[in-house]
Amino acid sequence: MLGALLSGIFLSACGYLYPAYECFKAVEKNAPNKEALIFWCRYWILLALLTVCERLLGVFVSWLPLYDEAKLIFVIYLWHPKTKGAVYIYNTFLRPVLMKHEKEIDRKLMEVWCRGKDFAVQNAQKFAYQGQAKFFEILQFVTAQAAAAQAAKPQAASASVEKEK
Structure with missing residues (x-):
């Protein structure tokens, strides 16, 4: 409405x-x-x-x-x-259920926490390894480009000297 x-x-x-x-x-x-x-x-x-x-x-x-x-x-x-319905609903419905199953809930939460932590550590290690590999790959590419540019300079200089002759 x-x-x-x-x-x-x-x-x-x-x-x-x-x-x-x-x-x-x-x-x-x-x-x-x-x-x-x-x-x-x-x-x-x-x-x-x-x-x-x-x-x-x-x-x-x-x-x-x-x-x-x-x-x-x-x-x-x-x-x-x-x-003050929160008091009534909490005390009548939610509290008894949570009190009855508190240990089970705590155990499940701990399991989820541990699995999540293991997952995060495992993926962080993979990420670091892949990041390191990519970094060195880029570094090799940059040094190869720099070496190629360095090698091209003397050839370009000698080619311009020959054109002048």
Whole structure:
């Protein structure tokens, strides 16, 4: 109903800018309120999860009528002072699942981290080897061109001397 552009503007303002500012205020107070910090951490965790799910399932749900408007209402529900939906959803749904599977998640993350590190090291070594090979190839080309130019100078000089005779 609102249109994608208008919904996007409202979602940016209500889902990101306002919560980010409130989070800033909670962090930068002289005596930060622990409860406020925990609330905003929960909000950002849920928003990140929503964003990831939307990226994965967006093709299937984005065509639903009033999807953008429902998402906007949900995001406001998460942070609104009267509902504080982030506390309810986090404590009721997300926390129990994460607590139950925390060790498995940590193990998988460590596996992915190690594989990624091994992949990066392996490819960095290949890149360095290929870069070194290309560097020496270019160096040989440049020295060959310089040698050819040097060899051509005496011949050109002797040819101009013979033309003068």
